[in-house]
Amino acid sequence: MLKLLIVGTGGFVGSVMRYLVGGAIQRLSPGGSFPLGTLGVNVIGCLVIGLLGGWADNRGLFSPEMRLLIFIGLLGGFTTFSTFGYETLALLRDGQLLATAGYVGLHLILGLAAVWIGYSLSDVT
Numbered sequence: 001m002l003k004l005l006i007v008g009t010g011g012f013v014g015s016v017m018r019y020l021v022g023g024a025i026q027r028l029s030p031g032g033s034f035p036l037g038t039l040g041v042n043v044i045g046c047l048v049i050g051l052l053g054g055w056a057d058n059r060g061l062f063s064p065e066m067r068l069l070i071f072i073g074l075l076g077g078f079t080t081f082s083t084f085g086y087e088t089l090a091l092l093r094d095g096q097l098l099a100t101a102g103y104v105g106l107h108l109i110l111g112l113a114a115v116w117i118g119y120s121l122s123d124v125t
Contacts, residue, residue, distance in 0.1 A: 006065055010073015018078045045082030049075050053086050 018041050026037030052070060055061040062070065075082050084107060091100040 003065075003068055006068045007073040007076075010069040010075075011077035012073075014074040014077025014079075016077075017074075021078075042079050042081040045075055045079035046085040048078075049082040049086045050089070 021044065022037035022041045024037075025040035026035070029036040049071065052062075052075075056067065056071075071083070088100060088104060091103060
């Protein structure tokens with residue numbers, strides 16, 4: 001139960017941060033139609049998870065509870081794209097080139113397909 005509370009707390013904070021940071025970036029976007037806020041949040045999240053993940057891997061910096069709070073909760077609430085980027089890098093670091101290509105390709109193809117299917121179903125139901 002404690003682990004769920006840790007992840008949930010981080011997720012709450014990360015989601016609020018995504019809303020605030022994404023909105024602030026979007027307001028700076030000329031014209032406002034390109035989703036610059038989402039792009040900005042995803043890139044920031046990738047930068048942060050790369051930095052913190054490197055510290056965690058190389059320096060043993062975070063306890064298991066802090067990893068849950070920051071990596072799963074906070075950054076997961078901020079953007080799941082950061083987790084995707086970190087896991088892709090881990091596959092590359094391990095020399096799993098085919099698995100990396102499959103992981104990236106499947107996320108792109110299945111993710112877009114799922115959005116299309118969900119969108120299509122919304123028109124039916």
